[in-house]
Amino acid sequence: YNDDHNNPQEYDSWGSSLRLGWDFDNDMTLTSITAFETTDGSSLGDIDGGNPDGPGFIPFMSTTQDGLDDLEQITQELRLAQQANDQLFYQVGLYYFDSDLTIRTSPFFVPDSIVRHQNEAWAVFGQVSYDTSENTTLTVGLRYTDDDKSADAFSGAFGSQLPTVELSDDHLSWDLALNHVTNDNLSIYGRIASGFRAPTIQSRDVAFFGVPTTAPSETILSYETGFKLTSDNGRLRWNGAIYYYDVSDQQVTAVGGASNSVQLVSIDEVNAWGIETDIEWLATDFLRLTAGVGYTDTEINDPSLRVPVCGSGQCTPVDPLDDNGFAIVDGNTLPQAPDWTINFTADYNRPVGNGELFVFADYAYQGDTRILLYDAVEFNSDGTFDLGLRAGYR
Numbered sequence: 001y002n003d004d005h006n007n008p009q010e011y012d013s014w015g016s017s018l019r020l021g022w023d024f025d026n027d028m029t030l031t032s033i034t035a036f037e038t039t040d041g042s043s044l045g046d047i048d049g050g051n052p053d054g055p056g057f058i059p060f061m062s063t064t065q066d067g068l069d070d071l072e073q074i075t076q077e078l079r080l081a082q083q084a085n086d087q088l089f090y091q092v093g094l095y096y097f098d099s100d101l102t103i104r105t106s107p108f109f110v111p112d113s114i115v116r117h118q119n120e121a122w123a124v125f126g127q128v129s130y131d132t133s134e135n136t137t138l139t140v141g142l143r144y145t146d147d148d149k150s151a152d153a154f155s156g157a158f159g160s161q162l163p164t165v166e167l168s169d170d171h172l173s174w175d176l177a178l179n180h181v182t183n184d185n186l187s188i189y190g191r192i193a194s195g196f197r198a199p200t201i202q203s204r205d206v207a208f209f210g211v212p213t214t215a216p217s218e219t220i221l222s223y224e225t226g227f228k229l230t231s232d233n234g235r236l237r238w239n240g241a242i243y244y245y246d247v248s249d250q251q252v253t254a255v256g257g258a259s260n261s262v263q264l265v266s267i268d269e270v271n272a273w274g275i276e277t278d279i280e281w282l283a284t285d286f287l288r289l290t291a292g293v294g295y296t297d298t299e300i301n302d303p304s305l306r307v308p309v310c311g312s313g314q315c316t317p318v319d320p321l322d323d324n325g326f327a328i329v330d331g332n333t334l335p336q337a338p339d340w341t342i343n344f345t346a347d348y349n350r351p352v353g354n355g356e357l358f359v360f361a362d363y364a365y366q367g368d369t370r371i372l373l374y375d376a377v378e379f380n381s382d383g384t385f386d387l388g389l390r391a392g393y394r
Helices: 204-208
Strands: 011-024 028-046 063-083 088-108 113-131 138-154 165-181 186-197 201-203 213-215 218-230 236-256 261-283 287-301 341-350 356-367 384-393
Touching: 088 204, 113 204, 138 201, 138 204, 165 201, 201 261, 204 261, 213 261
Parallel strands: none
Antiparallel strands: 011 028, 028 063, 063 088, 088 113, 113 138, 138 165, 165 186, 186 218, 201 213, 218 236, 236 261, 261 287, 287 341, 341 356, 356 384
C-alpha cells in the first residue's frame, strides 16, 4: 500500500459441472462428474512492503504485477459402486485431470516474463468395505496415479526462452481402516494410509534473473486412531483422535536471500504427531456450544538442508548459519504449523414473534507458529486469535 498504485486486483472466472447418475439392478450405481473452470486476471503491488523512507535501508520500491493470462482446467470422474450384499460394499473408478495456465509477471524494470504450466494426470482407484462382524467393518483402498507436468518459460530478465522443464511420476497409494461399534453411543476406529504428491515446478523466479526450480514426488505414511461418542439423549457429541505421520521428500518453499527469491526445496524427512478433539453440546433447546482443541508436534529431519535468510540483513536469524550465511534448519518445526489450535462457538436462538432472536459468539486461537523454514525473531507468531460476536433479529 505504500506506493502510488493502491494494490489493484481483479480476476474473472467461470465454470460449470455436470453430474449424471445411472441406477442398475442389484443396487449398482454409475456416477459421472464432469467439470470445467477458466479464469484470468492480475494483482499489482509492492511485493516486499519496502519503503525508501525507512525503517532501514531500502533504496527503491518493488512494485510488481503478477497475473493469469489464461487458465483452463477440466476434470472427469467415473465411479461404479454397489452394495453387493448386507456385508460387502465396493466402488471402482477412473479420474482424469488436465490443466493449462499461463502466468505473466511484470517487474517493470525488465520486460515481462511469461510461463506456461501444463499438467495432465489420471488415476484408477478402488475401495472395498466388508463387515467382518455385526459391529466391525474393514475397509481397504487402492489408487494408482500417473502425473505429467511441464513448464515453458520466457524470461524477461534474460530476454530469452528458457529450456522446457518436464516432470513425471506414478505411484500406488493405499489405505487400511477398521471401525468397531462398541455400542449405540460409541465407535472406535484405526487407519493406516499412504499418500502421494506428484513432482512440482516453481517458475516465478524467471522474472528476477532466476531459473525454474523443481521438487521430486512427496510420499507420506500416516497412522490414526480415535473414537466417536454420542450421549443417550443425542444432545452431546464428542470426537477424539491421535495421529502420527512420516513424510519423505516433503515439498516446501524457501523464501528470501539476496535475490528475494521463492524456490522449491525438498525436505528429506518430516515426522509429526498430534491429538485433536471436538465437542458439540446442545445445552438447552435454544443454546448450542461447540469446542475444539488440537496439538501438533512437527520436526524437520534433514542435516544437509540449508536455506537463505533475509537478503536485506534486517532480520535476526536464530538458527545456526553455515559458512555461506545459510540457515541450518534441521530439527525445526514445519512453517505454518502451529503447536496449539483452539476454537469455541456459542449459538443462541430463541423464537420471538414471527421470527427469532439470535446471538452468535466465536473464538479461534493459534499458538506458536514459525512463518518460514528458518527461525528468526521477526518471523514467528504466538497468541494469534479471532473473536467475533453477532446479534440480531430475523
